[in-house]
Amino acid sequence: MSYMISPDAGWTPKRSSIRARRTVASWTSLLKGRFDQYADILIYIRGFSAGGDRALPRQFTSKKRAIHTMKTWLISISVATALISSGTQAAGEAAAGDATAGKAKVAACTACHGPNGNALVPTWPKLAGQHAQYIYKQLMDFKSGARANAQMGPQMIPLSEQDFRDIAAYYSTQQQTPGTTDPAAAELGERIYRGGNPATGVTACTGCHGPAGAGLGAAKFPRVAGQHAQYLDSTLKGFRTGARANDPNGMMRDVASRMSDEEIAAVSQFIQGLTDWPPDSP
Ligand code: HEC
Numbered sequence: 001m002s003y004m005i006s007p008d009a010g011w012t013p014k015r016s017s018i019r020a021r022r023t024v025a026s027w028t029s030l031l032k033g034r035f036d037q038y039a040d041i042l043i044y045i046r047g048f049s050a051g052g053d054r055a056l057p058r059q060f061t062s063k064k065r066a067i068h069t070m071k072t073w074l075i076s077i078s079v080a081t082a083l084i085s086s087g088t089q090a091a092g093e094a095a096a097g098d099a100t101a102g103k104a105k106v107a108a109c110t111a112c113h114g115p116n117g118n119a120l121v122p123t124w125p126k127l128a129g130q131h132a133q134y135i136y137k138q139l140m141d142f143k144s145g146a147r148a149n150a151q152m153g154p155q156m157i158p159l160s161e162q163d164f165r166d167i168a169a170y171y172s173t174q175q176q177t178p179g180t181t182d183p184a185a186a187e188l189g190e191r192i193y194r195g196g197n198p199a200t201g202v203t204a205c206t207g208c209h210g211p212a213g214a215g216l217g218a219a220k221f222p223r224v225a226g227q228h229a230q231y232l233d234s235t236l237k238g239f240r241t242g243a244r245a246n247d248p249n250g251m252m253r254d255v256a257s258r259m260s261d262e263e264i265a266a267v268s269q270f271i272q273g274l275t276d277w278p279p280d281s282p
């Protein structure tokens with residue numbers, strides 16, 4: 001069976017979508033530098049206007065809250081715009097990955113990533129149900145060295161880009177086995193996942209990875225739901241130290257660098273138990 005995927009969406013785009021991406025990038029950098037200034041203005045307006053409380057939402061009573069809220073809005077706008085532009089590209093420039101051909105190419109991967117990409121050892125990531133675009137990007141990054149790992153790097157040497165597409169198509173169509181959350185970590189983990197930490201500037205994970213952790217293939221935001229907590233914990237710490245640095249614009253390094261060990265452990269536990277496979281799985 002053949003699945004149409006667009007692993008290159010965003011990197012060889014049509015002119016209109018290049019323009020859309022540039023616009024998003026320039027808004028993002030323009031606004032980022034000005035959050036501080038805007039926060040002051042919004043707090044000032046809120047305090048000044050008649051009727052006070054109703055003029056602007058509660059988020060704008062303190063500077064930290066105001067900056068946090070603006071960041072969350074900005075992410076939502078950027079994601080929506082990126083989606084529109086990559087959707088346009090996907091139609092025109094889809095590259096075919098063949099899941100059946102992919103299945104025949106993963107024999108060497110099964111030792112670590114398990115049957116159908118459901119790794120049994122929790123330090124190795126599950127690949128089942130992951131977005132093809134994200135898998136393809138990671139394989140390219142391991143091959144180029146942009147993402148360094150002693151176990152993964154050598155596996156990539158004999159494989160071609162077409163192999164990557166086929167393997168990505170195969171794993172993306174497998175069903176993931178769900179995981180569970182340690183109840184002791186659930187409350188803090190969910191709070192971080194859904195709301196971030198306004199006090200330290202940790203952005204909510206929901207903004208990019210979605211409320212159910214399903215990610216967004218077209219934007220190459222990975223599915224995180226159901227992933228092994230131990231792998232999540234170590235990869236978040238990798239982003240925090242910069243040992244893993246293949247995230248576009250440092251998006252994940254920025255988030256992880258603001259997180260404590262306790263927050264990383266809790267959010268990893270929460271994500272392990274998240275599932276978006278209704279209705280037949282718990
Ligand atoms: C010896 C064990 C091992 C083998 C064999 C192996 N991998 Fe991996 N793989 C890993 C480890 C460990 C990581 C996590 C690396 C890290 O922490 O950065 C990983 C990460 C990945 C990722 C990134 C997952 C994510 O969520 O970001 C992909 C995709 C992947 N492997 C695909 C493959 C494919 C395809 C093969 C076979 C061609 C393969 N791996 C063979 C150990 C292995």
Ligand code: HEC
Nearest residue numbers: 203204205207208221222232235246247248251252255267
């Ligand atoms: C601004 C968007 C954004 C936000 C907010 C965000 N992420 Fe990410 N995340 C990404 C992107 C993009 C990647 C993929 C990076 C790459 O291409 O390797 C990623 C990758 C990851 C990975 C690695 C997945 C894997 O399979 O290796 C984990 C784990 C993760 N994010 C967890 C989180 C958590 C936890 C939060 C909230 C505290 C969060 N993210 C907030 C965009 C975001």
